[in-house]
Amino acid sequence: MRTAYIRNHNIITSLGFTSEENFEALKEGETGIRPTEDPLLYPASVPLSLVNPAKLNEKMAGVLHDRNKKSPADSYTRLEKMFIVSVHEALQEQEILPANSRTLLVLSTTKGNIDLLEERYRLIFDHKRLYLWDLGRVVGQFFGFANPPLIISNACVSGVVAIMTAARYIVAGRYDHAVVTGGDIISEFVISGFKAFQALSNEPCKPFDLDRTGLSLGEGCGTIVLSAEPPAGKSAIRVAGAATSNDANHISGPSRTGEELSWAINQAITEAGILPETVGYISAHGTATSFNDEMESKALTLSGLSGIPINSFKGYWGHTLGAAGVIESAAAISSLGSGYLVRSAGFEKPGTPVPLNVITRGNRSAFQTCLKTASGFGGCNAAIIYQKM
Amino acid sequence: MELFITSYSHLAGNQVIVNDRLIFYQENILTFADFIRAAYKHSQTSYPKFYKMDAIGKLGFLAAELAIRERSLTGYPAERIGVVFANGSSSLDTDIAHYDTIRDRKAYFPSPGIFVYTLPNIVVGEVCIRHGFKGENVFLIAESFDGKLLCDYINELFDSGRIDGCLCGWTEVLGDKWNGLVTVVEKESHGVTPEAGNWHIPFNEKNINKIMNHN
């Protein structure tokens, strides 16, 4: 039976432009969420995790140069630059060719180029770029992908679902390789909406903490390259199982019991052919809202996983929406590959009905399997298992 | 594995078609709001939360309601029913409505009831809540109706044994242009045979395009 192996990955966030840079920053323990005063984003200060714009432009100029592209950097939107730089980085040293018809591009985003609704961009970019399929076209054409991109827009589970779908299609023999990329930008649009939901914390978010007061928004882009061919030399990590489910309860509040997320977790574990107790580490969704963290703790308990070391990366990167599932998976895979568990930033006091084994100090730990979970508006849940071969 | 469309509902133009039968038509409807209200009232559905939904939500909800009325999926466990929807403009229709509430900084009143719908997959959530579906679910984007995209995704779910039944949907609304389709998809082994007498056609790209283009 075919296997979907992880070949490479890239992470772009406030903390860096490569997976290595980001992982080093995570080990250092400093958060990328900072109080931000930008009247174009919001009338008052808001804690945000923003990608450095000057550095992004520099990186983009580098990619255009490397690939001999004539179009100027500013013919691409901010989000497109992130996608392009990220995919470019992830494709380095891989013999996976976008122009190969057996390669699929999967793109995950919740809002795409939503900032183009703003006055300042309306005269610069074609209105058509607001469509997620046009965003996908721009990214796909840049790299000469033979196939049109498969675009997933499924709230905060988009990233995990994108990786899951790519892996399923590789295992089913439809494609041999997949480039999965997920991204979202911070915008006036998104900040205003989460403010209306009273969902934002006034300080950097504290996942699973007793005193958590809501989420912090972040932006970023991540790319994971998958292939039916394992990487040469080093030990391989594969996508061992994955599943989605729906709470069927409320469109913005999660299930009160966590049963449905638990079910998705169990499906992923069963597909991976392992027992729950052999999961070595959990990269949680952990948004630091009162409801999400509570629901997630219940779900993990139902699945017999409350004792497994767990963290949320959102204390470092904020909630990056369509990027989250991909960048957090890439970081979890880095943990798995390097045998290092990252401290869960923002956590001080246990704050869930059933206590979880939250990682309070970074430490070396050899383990074979990790679980990544995600949940989102619309009652969706996703779970995926990464396993060292 | 052979799969079947065991019922469908298509809302396009001023018509509602269910399993090849025209069940609602009204002349002189110019706006989506008028169309969907009239079609909803005609369907005699009682679901107060309908009026809180955005355009995509209402379109998908009603299409699913009518398709499931013809062919309920109550025989399957909730976690074995999938919902796979897609559209072209994502939630742009509602995105514009949300942006209108923040455009003027002097009248900055973002509404949670609008913002929650600025994600295209919320309609999947509404359908799952209404019918108690808890299984695999996803929302995909394509420039125009893409039967292959939907068939490929749904075929994989059935082939790998993850689901026993599925709703396949296209929920496209932008301003006063709309096109909504929901089909119920099932495996052959669940009582869907010519002898059983249920309306059904094979689930494939050709048939789903045919349903789309009929109207």
Place this chain on the structure above:
Amino acid sequence: MDELILKLKKEVIEQLNLEDITPDDINPDSPLFGEGLGLDSIDALELIVLLEKNYGIKIEDPKDGKKIFYSIRSMAEYIMEHKK
């Protein structure tokens, strides 16, 4: 007070998309949440927006919401006390 209560009923019906409900259907002393109108967590947040948009009243602590939005009458009383 009666005028404000009627005005509030109409505004609540509009803001919360309570399509098939008329002002006469709403008892000003009945609880808004739980039974009756079947309002949910999003509606609670919408009522906060309503107070700010229509009356210029900003609720500092959302936890006060439970008392303020108990019924139409409690909303009206809060508005009378705090209206600018």
